[in-house]
Amino acid sequence: MTDPLVVFTPSGKRGRFAVGTPVLTAARQLGVDLDSVCGGRGICSRCQITPGSGEFAKHGVSVTETALSPWNQVEERYRAKRGLIDGRRLGCQALIQSDVVIDVPPESQVHKQIVRKAASDRPIKMDPATRIYLVDVEQPDMHDPTGDFERLSAALTAQWGVFGTLKCDPLLLPKLQTALRKGAWQVAAAVFDDGTDAPLLIGLWPELPxxxxxxxxxxxxxxxxxxxxxxxxxxTVVASGGVMNPQIRFGEDLMSRVSYGMMNPGGAEEMTKAVRDRLNALMSDLMAEAQIDPSLIVEITVVCNPVMHHLLLGIDPVELGQAPFALAQSGALRMAARDLNLDALSSTARAYVLPCIAGHVGADAAAVALAEAPDQSEDLVLVVDVGTNAELLLGNRSRVLACSSPTGPAFEGAQISAGQRAAPGAIERVRIDAETGTPRFQVIGSDLWSDDPGFTDSLPTANITGICGSGIIEAVAELRMAGLLDASGLIGPPQAGGGDRIIAEGRTFSYVLHDARETGGPLIAVTQNDIRAIQLAKSALYAGARLLMDEFGTDTVDRVVLAGAFGAHISPLHALVLGMIPDCALENVHGAGNAAGTGARMALCSRAARRQVELLSRQIDKIETAIAPRFQEHFVAASALPHASDPFPLLRA
Ligand code: FES
Known part of the structure; x- marks a missing residue:
């Protein structure tokens, strides 16, 4: 009689197998992506499958009939202890008895794809550098002089195909013999293998965690x-969090931190310690929140700008403060996390710092390039990561260019008279009636507009406290659209419109957005100095983009992606009205959320993503704004709203 035919979906792989063959064995022989950590012992549950009931189950008993599996006791024990979704079976326990179709659900695939929430919908294909294996190790023998580690290594090769000369993290070696004996020679081993060096044993447990x-x-x-x-x-992201960088107390922007290091002996070390301590605290909080034991945190990936990169690594960033802005190392870095004093994690955890593109374009820009993939775009796409320093990428399949531009902190609410960071109580959205000059606004923490009934009661704090970056951008753009601000950025006198909202401040005018002084609250106004600060920041951003366009030989871009946490909150219309970005059809301007963070997550989950970002960082051409003669020219012309000479036909349409 012919052996049963087994068909796996969604791969479509098929083959004939003898009656009684475990599904996991058949999957492995056919190269079907079916996960397993315990090697078929019915412990890990990673091998779950959904047996098809259909056309192939022709005779006798099939893999769908649990009760007839000689292994069903193991499976039933598992089902009772940990639960198994109805209709699912453990692939290692289900035996093939007849022709059958077997579906491997996404969560049972090793290289499963996880869908990203960012603008680009390319999924991340799971392929982490560290995997865990349950392995049976030969007991020592008087006649066999090999060590426990060598026998463990041989078992990993024989049972799991962990090839290459396995090495052991020196901090793990003292714990190895105890774990093996406690586990009665069956242990769970975590092996780090990113394909660049010998596999490394970084975790060992007497049973599967x-x-x-x-x-x-x-x-x-x-x-x-x-x-x-x-x-x-x-x-899956099980916990996320954010904290302020404690280095702010040494300098708001990067160059002041470089100066702090230059002017204060031991200053760079002080900043390194501050950021490492804060990272440890943040990671501890997330582990506590998700109730994950630190010993199970086996890897970190880090993206950052070049100055942060050097300070995290304990490198004095002095060379980044002067031409030619040489990095100590631009390539990706692989090391033990403990070398960065990140002791909140497993003592053997690995760290991967993504590569920098150049002295002013860091691993954060490389991560954005990985996440947004301009190199795979048919359209010419401009990716703008807006922060204190803006990183810009311009390109398509043919070529990708990058630069950074010193926008300063105005886009984050700093240097603005009533400015504040984006936090509850801050005005984040503004609209101004062009007829009356009357404003309405939204405040972080409330869904209502200021002219909606119940607005005051919905506020998260007793007072409206200030205006954040997205709020000031919208306020300035709305003033321009309402005709209360001219193209040079001057707020007109009250008789030009706006009525008593326009107040004199010396020889200039301000626009009052919210006045709560009578009740002890603040006066929130857009002053002439605020507008100048925004003009300087937006000119720097635009000049960087134009410089890349010059180099690319184009006057237009097809798409604009606004990356970064702040980019996610900028209204594309208002960004265009201000001329923060080059003219572009409104529907082709999108926010991408924290693309740098997404790039870090991709590198964490996928070895292929690490190879890709390393390739990208070498392929991207860096343009240095600090020495480009046309940067200043573009900067001056970009001061006008939206621009002194570039026509912005799509915006005006
Ligand atoms: Fe671990 Fe099946 S392979 S439960």
Missing amino acids: TSNLHGMAIDLGSTTIAAHLCDLATG
């Missing part, structure tokens, strides 16, 4: 630090 291995993706910004705690088996 109850949680999956996890990692941290970190976006280390000059103002804020964001971290995502991710499950390395599923790619």
Whole structure:
């Protein structure tokens, strides 16, 4: 009689197998992507399958009939202890008895794809560098002189195909013999293998841990630090958090931190310690929130700008403060996390710092390039990561260019008279009636507009406290659209419109957005100096983009992507009205959320993403704004709203 035919979906792989063959064995022989950590012992549950009931189950008993599996006791025990979704079976316990169709659900695939929430919908294909294996190790023998580690290594090769000369993290070696004996020679081993060096044993447990291995993706910004705690088996983000970068007390912007290091002996070390301590605290908080044991956090990936990169690594950033802005190392870095004093994690956790593109365009820009993939775009796309320093990428399949531009902190609410960081109580959205000059606004923490009934009661704080970056951008653009601000950026006198909203401040005028002084609250006005600060910031941003367009030989772009946490909150219309970005059809301007953080998460979950970002960082051409003669020319022309000479036909249409 012919052996049963087994067909796996969604791969379509098929083959004939002897009656009684476990589904997991058939999957492995056919190269079907079916996960397993315990090697078929009915412990890990990673091998779950959904047996098809249909056309192939022709005779006798099939894999769909649990009760007839000789292994069903193991499976039933598992089902009772941990639960198994109805209709699912453990692939290692289900035996093939007849022709059958077997579906491998996405969560049972090793290289599962996780869908991203960012603008680009390319999924991340799971392929983490660290995997865990349950392995049976030969007991020592008087006649066999090999060590426990060598026998463990041989078992990993024989049972799991972990090839290459396995090495052991020196901090793990003292714990190895205890774990092997406690586990009665069956242990769970975590092996780090990113394909660049010999595989490395970084974790050993006497039994399979109850949680999956996890990692941290970190976006280390000059103002804020964001971290995502991710499950390395599923790619799920189980906790996210952000804190202020404690280095702010040494200098708001990057160059003042470089200066602090130059002028204060031990200053760079002080900043390094501050950021490492804050990272440890943030990671501890996330682990506590998600109730994940630190020993299971086996990897971190970090993206950051070049100055933060050097300060995290304990490198004095002095060379980044002067031409030719040489990095100590631009390539990706692989090391033990403990080398960065990140001791909140497993003592053997690995760290991967994404590569920098150049002295002013860091690993954060490389991560944005990885996440947004301009190199794979048919359209010419401009990616703008707006922060204290803006990083810009311009390109398509043929070529990608990058530069950074010193926008300063105005876009984050700093240098603005009533400015504040984006926090509850800050005005974040503004509309101004062109007829009456009357404003209405939204405040962070409330969904209502200021002229909606119940607005005051909906506020998150007793007072409206200030205006944040997106609020000031909208306010200035709305003033321009209402005709209360001319193209040069001057607020007109009251008789030009706006009535008593326009107040004199010396020889200039301000526009009153909210006045709560009578009740002890603040006066929130847009002053002439605020507008100048925004003009300087937007001119720097636009000049950077134009410089890239000059180099690319184009006057237009097809798409604009606004990346960064702030980019996600900028209204595309208002950005165009101000001339922050080159003219573009409104429907082709999109926010991409924290693309740098997404790039860090991709590198955490996928070895292929690490190879890709390393390739990209070498391929992207860097344009240095500091020495480009046309930067100043573009900067001056971009001061007008939206621009002194570039026509912005799509915006005007
Ligand atoms: Fe672990 Fe099936 S392979 S439960």
